[in-house]
Amino acid sequence: xxxxxxxxxxxxxxxxxxxxxxxxxxxxxxxxxxxxxxxxxxxxxxxxxxxxxxxxxxxxxxxxxxxxxxxxxxxxxxxxxxxxxxxxxxxxxxxxxxxxxxxxxxxxxxxxxxxxxxxxxxxxxxxxxxxxxxxxxxxxxxxxxxxxxxxxxxxxxxxxxxxxxxxxxxxxxxxxxxxxxxxxxxxxxxxxxxxxxxxxxxxxxxxxxxxxxxxxxxxxxxxxxxxxxxxxxxxxxxxxxxxxxxxxxxxxxxxxxxxxxxxxxxxxxxxxxxxxxxx
Numbered sequence: 001x002x003x004x005x006x007x008x009x010x011x012x013x014x015x016x017x018x019x020x021x022x023x024x025x026x027x028x029x030x031x032x033x034x035x036x037x038x039x040x041x042x043x044x045x046x047x048x049x050x051x052x053x054x055x056x057x058x059x060x061x062x063x064x065x066x067x068x069x070x071x072x073x074x075x076x077x078x079x080x081x082x083x084x085x086x087x088x089x090x091x092x093x094x095x096x097x098x099x100x101x102x103x104x105x106x107x108x109x110x111x112x113x114x115x116x117x118x119x120x121x122x123x124x125x126x127x128x129x130x131x132x133x134x135x136x137x138x139x140x141x142x143x144x145x146x147x148x149x150x151x152x153x154x155x156x157x158x159x160x161x162x163x164x165x166x167x168x169x170x171x172x173x174x175x176x177x178x179x180x181x182x183x184x185x186x187x188x189x190x191x192x193x194x195x196x197x198x199x200x201x202x203x204x205x206x207x208x209x210x211x212x213x214x215x216x217x218x219x220x221x222x223x224x225x226x227x228x229x230x231x232x233x234x235x236x237x238x239x240x241x242x243x244x245x246x247x248x249x250x251x252x253x254x255x256x257x258x259x260x261x262x263x264x265x266x267x268x269x270x271x272x273x274x275x276x277x278x279x
Contacts (some may be wrong), residue, residue, distance in 0.1 A: 031167035040173025153183035171249030176228030185261030210226030
C-alpha cells in the first residue's frame with residue numbers, strides 16, 4: 001500500500017534555487033568557491049546537477065565557479081586511520097596504487113556536488129594529487145594552473161588566486177570546518193606549534209611513476225568553527241546568511257575571512273590542539 005504524504009514541503013527546483021541564491025547575494029561575474037552538502041538541502045529535483053546548473057546560470061559567462069576536489073586517499077597507507085590497513089599491505093599499496101589523474105581520479109570527502117562538477121565539460125582541475133580544485137569559467141585556468149605541490153593551500157594555490165581575484169566563499173549546508181580558505185590563513189599566520197609535515201602520493205612525471213614527497217604545515221582545523229563564529233559575531237554585516245531548503249547557507253568575501261583568521265590564529269592557536277589533514 002502506498003502511503004500518501006500530506007502537506008509535504010515542495011521540492012527544491014532550479015527555479016526555486018535560483019530565487020534563493022539571488023536573494024542570498026549571488027550575482028553575475030562573481031568568483032565563488034563553493035563548499036556544499038547536497039543532503040542538507042532536502043529533496044532537490046535534479047540533485048547535484050540542478051544545483052550546479054543553477055549557480056552557473058546566475059553567475060554567467062564572465063564568472064568563475066570553483067570547488068574542492070580533494071583525493072586524500074592517494075596517500076601513504078602508513079597514515080591511514082579511517083580505516084587503517086595491515087602493515088603487511090603497505091608496500092604493495094605504494095607500488096600498485098594508480099597515479100593521480102585530474103580527469104579520472106575521484107574525489108574523497110567533499111560530497112556529491114564537487115564529484116559531479118569535476119566531470120562537467122569545460123572544467124579545469126588542478127594537478128595536486130591530494131588538494132586539487134576544479135574550476136569553470138573565465139578565470140578557471142588562472143586559478144588552477146601551477147598549483148604548488150608543497151604547501152598546497154598557500155599563496156601558490158587556487159586559494160591564493162581566489163584571494164587575488166577578491167572572490168567569495170559559499171558555504172551551502174556546511175559549517176566552517178569545511179572552509180578550506182582558513183588553511184590559506186594558517187599558511188600566512190605565525191603562531192606557536194606550526195611545524196612542517198610530510199605527505200606522499202603517486203604521480204607521473206614524464207610518463208614515469210614517482211612516489212612524491214610533499215611538504216605542508218600541520219593544521220589546526222579543529223578551530224575553524226570557532227574562527228567562523230567569532231567572525232560572524234565581530235562583523236555580522238559581512239556574512240550573508242539564508243536558509244535554502246533545509247540548509248543554512250552563507251556567502252562571505254574570502255579576503256574578509258582569511259584576513260580575520262590570520263589575526264585570530266596568531267592570537268588564539270593552542271599548539272596542543274592539532275589535527276592532521278590526511279587520514
